[in-house]
Amino acid sequence: MKSLVIAEKPSVAADLARVLGKVPKKGEHYENDEWVISSAVGHVVELEMPEDIDKKKYGFWRLEMLPIIPEKFGLKPIAASKDRFTLLKKLLARKDVDQVINACDAGREGELIFTYLYQLTKAKLPVKRAWMQTMTPGGILEAFKNLRDGKQMAGLADAARCRSESDWLIGINGTRALTKRMFGSRAGNVASVGRVQTPTLAIVYAREQEIRNFKPRAYWRITATFEVTKGRYEGVYQRANFKKAENDDHDRIDRIWEKAFAEAVLAACQGHPPATVSEEKKGSSQAAPRLYDLTTLQREANNRYGFPARRTLQIAQALYERHKMITYPRTDSRALPEDYIPTCREALDNLSGSLAPHAKKVLAEGWLRPNKRIFNNAQISDHFAIIPTAHEAMHLDESEAKVYDMIARRFIAVFYPAAEFDITTRLSVIKEHTFKTEGKVLTFPGWLAVYGKTTLDDDSPDSKALPALDAADGQPPKAKTIEAILHAETTKPPPRYTEATLLSAMEGAGKLVDDEELAEAMKERGLGTPATRADTIDGLINQKYMERLQRELAPTTKAESLLQFLGAVKADALTTPDMTGEWEYKLRQMEQGKFPRDKFMAEIVEVTRGIVDRTKHFEEDESNSRVTDIISPTDGKPMLETLRGYKSRDGVLTVYKVMTGRKLEESEVRQLVAAGEIGPLDGFVSPRTGNRFPAKLRIVDNLKKEGQRRVELDFGNKFELAELTPFWTDPKTGAELCEAPTSYVLREREGDAWKQTFSVGRLMCQKPIPREAAIQMVTQGKSDLIQGFISKKGRPFDAFLLRAGPKITWEFPPRKPRVGKDGKPIERKAKVPPDLSKGLVIGESKLLKGEIVQTDDAYYIRKPDQEGRVAFTLKRFLCQKELSTEEVRELFENGRTNLIEGFISKRGSAFSAYLVLKKNKTEFEFPPR
Numbered sequence: 001m002k003s004l005v006i007a008e009k010p011s012v013a014a015d016l017a018r019v020l021g022k023v024p025k026k027g028e029h030y031e032n033d034e035w036v037i038s039s040a041v042g043h044v045v046e047l048e049m050p051e052d053i054d055k056k057k058y059g060f061w062r063l064e065m066l067p068i069i070p071e072k073f074g075l076k077p078i079a080a081s082k083d084r085f086t087l088l089k090k091l092l093a094r095k096d097v098d099q100v101i102n103a104c105d106a107g108r109e110g111e112l113i114f115t116y117l118y119q120l121t122k123a124k125l126p127v128k129r130a131w132m133q134t135m136t137p138g139g140i141l142e143a144f145k146n147l148r149d150g151k152q153m154a155g156l157a158d159a160a161r162c163r164s165e166s167d168w169l170i171g172i173n174g175t176r177a178l179t180k181r182m183f184g185s186r187a188g189n190v191a192s193v194g195r196v197q198t199p200t201l202a203i204v205y206a207r208e209q210e211i212r213n214f215k216p217r218a219y220w221r222i223t224a225t226f227e228v229t230k231g232r233y234e235g236v237y238q239r240a241n242f243k244k245a246e247n248d249d250h251d252r253i254d255r256i257w258e259k260a261f262a263e264a265v266l267a268a269c270q271g272h273p274p275a276t277v278s279e280e281k282k283g284s285s286q287a288a289p290r291l292y293d294l295t296t297l298q299r300e301a302n303n304r305y306g307f308p309a310r311r312t313l314q315i316a317q318a319l320y321e322r323h324k325m326i327t328y329p330r331t332d333s334r335a336l337p338e339d340y341i342p343t344c345r346e347a348l349d350n351l352s353g354s355l356a357p358h359a360k361k362v363l364a365e366g367w368l369r370p371n372k373r374i375f376n377n378a379q380i381s382d383h384f385a386i387i388p389t390a391h392e393a394m395h396l397d398e399s400e401a402k403v404y405d406m407i408a409r410r411f412i413a414v415f416y417p418a419a420e421f422d423i424t425t426r427l428s429v430i431k432e433h434t435f436k437t438e439g440k441v442l443t444f445p446g447w448l449a450v451y452g453k454t455t456l457d458d459d460s461p462d463s464k465a466l467p468a469l470d471a472a473d474g475q476p477p478k479a480k481t482i483e484a485i486l487h488a489e490t491t492k493p494p495p496r497y498t499e500a501t502l503l504s505a506m507e508g509a510g511k512l513v514d515d516e517e518l519a520e521a522m523k524e525r526g527l528g529t530p531a532t533r534a535d536t537i538d539g540l541i542n543q544k545y546m547e548r549l550q551r552e553l554a555p556t557t558k559a560e561s562l563l564q565f566l567g568a569v570k571a572d573a574l575t576t577p578d579m580t581g582e583w584e585y586k587l588r589q590m591e592q593g594k595f596p597r598d599k600f601m602a603e604i605v606e607v608t609r610g611i612v613d614r615t616k617h618f619e620e621d622e623s624n625s626r627v628t629d630i631i632s633p634t635d636g637k638p639m640l641e642t643l644r645g646y647k648s649r650d651g652v653l654t655v656y657k658v659m660t661g662r663k664l665e666e667s668e669v670r671q672l673v674a675a676g677e678i679g680p681l682d683g684f685v686s687p688r689t690g691n692r693f694p695a696k697l698r699i700v701d702n703l704k705k706e707g708q709r710r711v712e713l714d715f716g717n718k719f720e721l722a723e724l725t726p727f728w729t730d731p732k733t734g735a736e737l738c739e740a741p742t743s744y745v746l747r748e749r750e751g752d753a754w755k756q757t758f759s760v761g762r763l764m765c766q767k768p769i770p771r772e773a774a775i776q777m778v779t780q781g782k783s784d785l786i787q788g789f790i791s792k793k794g795r796p797f798d799a800f801l802l803r804a805g806p807k808i809t810w811e812f813p814p815r816k817p818r819v820g821k822d823g824k825p826i827e828r829k830a831k832v833p834p835d836l837s838k839g840l841v842i843g844e845s846k847l848l849k850g851e852i853v854q855t856d857d858a859y860y861i862r863k864p865d866q867e868g869r870v871a872f873t874l875k876r877f878l879c880q881k882e883l884s885t886e887e888v889r890e891l892f893e894n895g896r897t898n899l900i901e902g903f904i905s906k907r908g909s910a911f912s913a914y915l916v917l918k919k920n921k922t923e924f925e926f927p928p929r
Contacts (some may be wrong), residue, residue, distance in 0.1 A: 001096060001097065001098035002031075002033070002034060002035060002036050002094075002096055002097050002098070003034065003035055003036070003097070003098070003099050003100070003101055003128075004036045004037075004038070004091055004092065004094070004097045004099070004100045004101065004125070005020075005035060005036070005037045005038070005100075005101045005103050005130070006038055006039065006040065006088065006100065006101070006102060006103060006104065006114060006117070007037070007038070007039040007040070007103045007104065008039065008040055008042065008103075008104040008105045008110055008113055009039055009040070009041065009042065009321075009880060009904070010039045010041065010881075010882075010902050011321060011322065011880070011882060012039060012103070012135070012321065013029075013030065013037050013038060013039035014030075015135060015140065016030075016037050016103060016140060017030035017035075017037045019137045019140045019141060020034075020035055020037070020140075020144065021034070021035070023035050023037055028087055029087070029091065036091060036094070036097060038087065038088060038091055040081075040084065040088065040104065040113050040114075040117065040910075041081050041084050041901070041902050041904065041910035042081075042113070042904045042910045043078060043081075043112075043113055043116075043910070044077060044078055044081045044084050044085045044088065044113070044116075044117055044910065045075050045076070045077055045078065045085065045113075045116035045117050045119075045120050046075070046076060046078050046116070047073050047074070047075060047076075047164060047165070047168050048070075048073070048074035048075065048076050049172075050068050050172060052074065052076060053068075053070060053074065061176045061179065061180055062180075063176075063177065063180050063181070063616050066173055066176055066177050066612045066616065067169075067173045067177075067608050067609055067612040068172060068173060068176075069169065069605055069608070069609075073165050073168070075116055075119060075120040076120075077120070078910065080910050080911045080912060081910040083901070084901075084910070085117070085120075085121075088117060088121065089121040092118075092121050092123040092125065093121075093123075097125065098125070098126075099125055099126045099127070099128060100118070100123065100125040100126070100127055100128070101127075101128045101129070101130050101144075101147065102114040102127060102128070102129050102130065102150070102153075103130040103132070103143075105328075105330070106131045106132055106133065106328055106382060106383065107328075107330050107382070107383070107529075107531060108156060108159060108160045108163060108529065108531075108587075108591070109160070109531065109532075111153060111156045111157050111160045112157075112160035112161070112163075112164060115157045115160060115161065126150070127149075127150030128147040128148065128149065128150060129147065129148040129149070129150055129152065129153050130143045130144055130147060130148075131143055131146075131148055131382070132328070133327050133328050133383065133384070134320070134324065134326075134327045134328065134389050135320055135321055135324045136324045136389050136390065136391045138390075139324075139327075139389070154593070155590055155591045155592055155593040156382075156591045158590050158591075158597040159587045159588070159590040159591045159597075161597070162587060162590065162597055162600050162601060162604075163587060165601065165604075166195055166583070166600070166601070166604040167194060167195050167196075169604055169605065169608045170193065170194065170195045170574070170604065170607070170608055170611070171192070171193065171194050171195070173608050173611065173612050174193040174194075174198075174571075174574065174608070174611050174612070174615075175190065175191060175192050175193050177611065177612045177615040177616060178191040178193060178562070178565065178566075178615055179191045181565070181615055181616075181618070182561065182562070182565055182644075190543075191562050191565075192543050192545075193562070193566075193574055194539075195574075195580060195583065196527050196528040196532070196536050196580060196584075197536050197539055197540055197545075198562075198566070198574045198575060199527055199574065199575060199576060199577040199579075199580040199581075200502070200506055200527055200528075200536055200537070200540065200577070201540055201545050201546065201555065201559055201562075201563065202563060202574075202575040202576070202577065203497070203502065203505050203506070203577055204496075204497055204502065204540075204546060204553055204554070204555050204559075205555045205559055205560065205563050207494060207496060207497055208496070208554060208555050210493065210494055211493040211494065211496065214493035214494075216490040216491050216492070216493075217250065217257070217490065217491045218259070218488065218489075218490050219250075219255040219256060219257055219489055219490070219491065220255075220256045220259060220262035220486055220487065220488055220489070221236065221237065221254055221255060221256070221486075221487040221489060222236070222237035222256070222262060222265055222266055222269070222435075222484055222485070222486055222487070223235065223236055223237070223435075223484070223485050223487065224237070224269055224275075224428070224430070224435050224481055224482075224483065224484040224485075225481075225482040225483050225484075226275055226277075226428050226435075226437075226479040226480065226481060226482065227479060227480045227482050228277075228467055228468070228469055228470050228477075228479050228480075229470050230467035230468045230469075230470075231467030232467065232482065233426070233437050233439075233466050233467055234437065235426070235428045235435030235436055235437040236254045236435060236436055236437075237254060237256070237265060237433060237434070237435055238253050238254060238434045238435065238436050239253050239254070239255075239256065240432070240434065250491045254436075262486060263486070265433050266484055266486045268430060268431045268433055269430055269433070269481055269484035270484070272480055272481050272482065273430050273431065273481050274430075274478045274479070274480060274481070275428040275429060275430045275435070275478065275479045275480075275481055276428070276429045276476045276477075276478060277426060277427070277428050277429075277469055277476065277477045277478065277479050278426070278427050278429075278476060278477075279424055279425060279426040279427070279466075279469065280424070280425050281422060281423070281424050281425075282422075282423055282425075283420060283421070283422060283423075283443075284420070284421045284422075284423050285418040285419065285420050285421070285446075286418055286419045286421070286446075287373070287418045287447075288410075288413040288414050288415075288416055288418070288446070288447035289410065289413070289414075290334040290335075290373065290374075290385075290414065291334050291335070291336070291374070291385035291386065291387060291410060291411065291414055292334065292385060292386045292406070292407060292410055293331050293332050293333055293334045293385060293386065293530060294313065294316065294329055294330055294331055294332065294386070294530035294531065295332070295503050295504070295506075295507050295530050295533065296334070297312060297316065297329070297386060297403070297406065297407070298312045298313065298499070298500070298503055298533075298534065299499075299500040299501075299503050299504060300406065300500070301315075301402075301403060301406065302498060302499045302500040302503075302551075303498075303500045304406070305399075305402055306551060307399070307403075308499055308534070308537075308538070309499045309503055309533060309534035309537055309538075310534035310535065310537070310538050311399070312403065312534070313329070313330075313531070313534045315399055315400050315403045316329035316386070316403060317329060317330075318400060318877070319396075319400060319403065319404055319407075322877065323391070323395075323396065323400070324389060324391040325388060325389055325391050325396075325404060326386055326387065326388055326389060326404065326407055327383075327384065327385075327386055327387055327389060328383050328386075329386050330383070330529075330530055330531035331383035331384065331385065331386060331530060332381070332383075332529065332530045333379060333380050333381060333383055333384050333385055334379070334385045335373075335374065335375065335376040335377075335379035335380055335384060335385055336374055336375050336376075336380075336384050336385055336387065337375065337377060337380060337384055338370070338375045338376065338377050340375060340384070341368060341369070341370070341375065343390075344368060344387070344411075344415075345363065345368055346390045347387060347388050347389060347390050347411070348360075348362055348363055348368065348411075348412065348415075349363065349390075350388075350389075350390040350391075350392065351388065351408060351412070352392075355405075355408050355409065355412060358409075358412045358413075358416075358449070358450045359412050362412060362415045362416065367415045367416060367417070368415055373414075374414055374415070381588075381591075381592075382591075386407055387407065387411045388404070388407060388408045388411055395855075395856040395857050397857060409450055409451065412450050413447040413450040413451070414447075416446050416447035416449070416450060417444075417446040417447065418446050418447070419442065419444065419445055419446035419447055419448045420442075420443045420444040420446060421440055421441060421442055421443060422440070422441045422443050423438065423439070423440050424438065424439040424440075424441075424465070424466055425437075425438055426438070426439070426466055428479055430481055437466060439464060439465050439466035440464070441464070441465045442454070495552075496549070496552040496553060496554055497552070497553045498551045498552055498553065499537060499551075499553065502537060502553060503533055503537075505577075506526055506527040506528060506533050506536070506577075507526040507527075507533075508526060509525045509526055509527055509577045509578045509580070509581030509582075525578070525581040525582060525584065525585040526581055526584060527577055527580055527581055527584065528584065529584070537553075540559075541553075544556055544558050544661075545558055545559040545562070546559065548794075549794035550794055550795060552794075556661070557657075557658045557661060557662065557663040558658070558661070560658075560663065561643075561644065561657070561658055563575060564643055565643055568618060568643055569611075569614040569615050569618045570614055571610075571611045571614065571615070573607040573610070573611065574611060583600075583603075583604075586600055587600070620642045620643060620644075625640040625641060625642045625647075626640065626641040627640060627641075628640070628641050628646065628666070629670075630646060630666075630669060630670050630673050631673070631674075632648035632649065632650075632652075632653060632673065633653070633673060633676070633699070634648045634650055634652040634653050634709060635648055635649055635650040635652070637649045637650075639653075639655075639673070641666075644656055644657060644658075645657050646669050646673075652707065652708055652709055653673075653699065653708075653709045653710070654710070655669050655672065655673065655699075655711050656711070657669075659684070659697070659711065659713065660684040660685060660686075660695075660713060661683075661684060661685030661686075662681070662683045662684045662685065664697075668681070672697055672699065672711070673699070676698065676699050677696060677697060677698040677699070677714075678696065678697050679694070679695060679696035679697055679714070679741070679742070680694040680695060680696050680716065680741065680742040680761075680762055680763045681694060681695065681696070681697065681763075682694045682763045682765075682766045683766070684713065691792075692792065693715075694742050694761060694762070694763040694764075695713040695714060695715050695716070695742060696713070696714040696716065696741045696742060697711055697712070697713060697714070698711070698712055698714050699711055700712050714741050714742070715741075715742065716740050716741035716742030716743055719740050719741060721738075721745070721747050721754040721755075721756055722753075722754050724738035724739070724740060724745065724747070725738060725739070726738050726747075727739060727771060728771070728774075728775050730778060730779070733748065734748070734749060735747065735748045735757065735778070736748075737771070737774055737775060737778060739762070739771075740759070742761060742762055742763070743759045743760060743761050743762055744759065744760050744761075744762060744769070744771065744774040745758070745759045746758035746759065746778055756806070757806060758777075758778065758803060758805075758806050758807075759806070759807075760773075760774055760777060760801065760803075760808050764789065764801075765789040765790050765791065765797075766789070766790040767786065767788050767789045767790070769786070769801070773786060773801060777801055777802070777803040777808065778803065781802060781803050782800055782801070782802050782803070782811070783800055783801040783802075784800070785798055785799070785800055785813060786798065786799060786800070786801065797812070798812075798813060799811060799812050799813075800812075800813070833870055834855070834858070834860060834870060834873075836853050836855065836860060836862060836868070836870070838855070839853040839854060839855045839860070840853065840854045840855075841853055841854075842854050842859075842885050842888070842889065843889045843892070843893070844893075845861055845892035845893060846893065847892060847893065847894075847895055847917065848861045848871060848872055848892060848917075849863070850862050850863045850864070850871055850872075851863075851864060852888065852889065852892050854876075854885060854888075856876075857875065857876055857877075858873055858874060858875050858876055859873075859874045859876065859883070859888045859892075860872065860873055860874075861892065872892075874888065874891075874922055878903065878915075878922075879903040879904050879905065879911075880903070880904040881900065881902045881903045881904070883900075883915075887900060887915070891915050891916075891917060891922070892917070895916065895917040896914055896915070896916045896917070896925075897914055897915045897916075898914070899912055899913070899914055899927060900912065900913060900914070900915065903924075911926075912926075912927065913925060913926050913927075914926075914927070
């Protein structure tokens with residue numbers, strides 16, 4: 001009899017077949033006398049949707065049909081991977097197979113993939129579990145040598161089911177209820193909510209509210225320069241008898257809140273008075289940071305390289321699965337098993353390049369030894385910290401090399417001794433006013449040597465030794481006050497979240513936790529899991545709830561509308577991070593068999609019913625509306641501010657707060673209502689393309705509802721040229737520049753009529769264009785340099801505007817060279833062409849007129865007649881699918897492949913597609929549904 005092995009992905013099945021005895025491929029699976037090896041393609045089974053349960057009842061979104069609480073959750077094959085499901089079902093039913101081994105990824109989602117597949121196929125085979133911590137041959141053989149009984153995984157399977165079913169209940173019911181109440185029957189508008197995504201969004205929105213409501217406060221700081229024989233140093237004034245004010249995060253010992261007192265201190269420092277000096281020296285040490293878990297790795301890769309969390313996970317997964325160079329990355333542990341010292345020795349011995357000397361030193365000095373901070377069974381659940389394997393490093397791309405170096409360097413550093421410092425604290429007192437100076441000298445680099453630091457070379461003024469004090473013959477040393485400076489400053493609002501800080505807040509259920517021990521204690525009550533947090537952030541961006549502004553994350557107007565509505569209906573379960581974090585904690589308890597599945601689901605059902613009930617029965621009236629000072633033109637009374645807009649008391653006019661993706665400020669609504677129009681305003685967002693555009697707003701009669709008025713967007717494309725008023729006339733041609741609703745228009749006479757020959761927007765990339773710039777484009781063909789444009793990604797830039805016939809183009813000034821710490825320009829590194837000397841020529845492309853060259857990580861088109869120039873690059877792995885040489889030849893020879901199965905989307909769904917060459921790039925083309 002044979003054992004059937006089911007992996008999560010085709011690439012893993014291929015690795016298992018190779019390691020378990022070079023099992024040959026037989027059609028769509030691998031098979032010999034002992035093994036039958038196949039794979040899913042990510043999830044192949046999903047929960048039935050409401051319309052699958054009862055199409056007539058649930059096919060249309062209706063409030064009266066909510067909540068939808070299935071007595072039993074049904075399953076169905078995912079349409080895109082139905083062929084794979086059919087194949088696995090046949091294998092599970094084979095008479096010559098006597099057990100099935102679940103070799104899906106060692107985590108909650110891997111367990112769910114197998115559990116749902118096993119249930120829907122109605123399989124009866126005994127189940128074993130291969131729990132792989134590394135994808136090296138040794139790691140695979142170790143997992144198959146120590147197979148777990150399927151019954152041991154019951155807790156993990158229960159938690160996986162609960163996660164899936166609770167997301168279904170809250171997501172389906174919450175989304176349908178809120179969409180109907182917020183948008184009614186307007187097509188294309190969906191108010192998506194989720195058990196993890198909505199409280200995560202609430203964290204980002206709460207921070208945005210803090211920033212908006214922040215009121216800067218003035219304060220003063222005083223710095224003084226002192227001189228002794230050996231040199232000068234700077235001190236900062238310290239308030240006497242300082243005690244931090246309660247509930248004031250901005251109160252600091254060096255901040256003075258009364259200007260008069262600050263000026264009095266400054267006056268006391270004038271005239272070069274002597275200062276009495278005392279100082280204290282003490283040693284300090286800093287241990288190496290602990291090993292990486294996934295969230296810490298994502299945070300630091302975002303801070304260091306700007307990688308989004310999802311990108312870091314993809315890189316780590318490739319290092320684990322494809323390159324076999326690190327251990328399982330989807331972990332929340334920062335410790336290693338206590339019996340892992342021999343494995344660490346092997347991994348350290350294997351490290352090469354610039355890492356090798358540091359790794360060898362760990363072994364030579366005997367630093368690899370038991371240490372509860374590193375080796376601790378109590379801090380490990382199913383997975384341990386991310387470390388390098390003994391597999392040889394090779395063929396990494398730039399991003400993979402960066403992340404691998406982070407993991408390997410952290411792994412070496414954790415065994416090194418602590419870094420040691422001498423810290424000198426010097427107090428200089430002028431007439432009872434104390435100034436503090438700190439000097440910090442690195443006396444022993446310890447683990448910092450692994451990162452190339454042997455001295456403190458940062459920019460902070462306290463990172464160097466202070467000049468020695470003069471000998472004082474038993475008297476306190478003195479210093480001369482050279483000058484004192486008063487600095488007027490203001491408090492700053494908290495910064496927006498980046499992916500790094502949001503990951504930290506999700507891990508701490510809404511609290512930014514930097515302390516290692518406290519973070520360790522709180523992470524069990526975090527939002528989501530290390531493996532899902534990146535998907536949650538990406539999902540919020542894809543659903544237009546958040547946007548990236550360079551490295552910052554900001555909520556959109558859609559997010560604001562949703563969270564305000566959830567607040568009004570008191571849906572705390574969806575918006576309070578610590579409550580959702582508590583659910584995640586219970587799921588983790590369930591994995592360990594410490595919390596019952598039925599109790600968890602009963603709680604979720606109760607919460608779902610509450611959200612739906614409060615959403616269905618919520619009504620806006622004067623009791624939950626605010627009376628504004630905006631006088632309605634329809635009845636002369638103050639308008640009411642409701643959740644979604646500003647309403648006149650007679651119900652004739654409603655000005656919605658959000659129009660075409662742009663939030664109107666109350667001051668803008670006031671101007672619009674008073675004048676009947678406003679603009680052009682920038683920042684409206686096309687729902688089709690996502691592009692921003694300017695428009696005017698006008699109050700007009702509602703032609704569909706007699707007696708009603710509404711606000712409409714005026715794009716500036718409906719105007720009569722002859723009715724415009726010119727503000728400039730070309731003395732040479734008589735052409736006239738006029739101001740249209742959203743643009744400047746140049747008109748010229750054509751017989752008795754006017755003809756438009758040129759136009760430029762009055763507002764471009766959030767920058768008002770002055771009339772003078774329009775005149776320059778007509779007379780000189782080019783404007784002066786205009787500063788302060790804002791790009792789609794929120795980046796400021798400067799540009800010239802050029803006239804190109806009837807339209808405009810951009811011209812950018814030369815980039816300023818990047819400058820290093822020494823003030824000298826940094827030379828840009830030239831792109832190094834790939835080394836194809838060891839590549840394999842697998843054919844020719846008539847389409848692209850070159851050789852097809854295969855390397856370990858990519859396919860290239862090389863032009864032999866152009867000194868081997870690389871004209872095209874195609875990665876070997878696309879969406880986790882390795883492209884075969886046959887598929888690549890077909891693509892480069894015909895411009896299109898046959899249908900390829902087994903791609904995995906960003907959300908983990910399997911899909912099939914054709915690859916098509918278009919304009920020197922590769923695109924997916926999908927088969928008809």
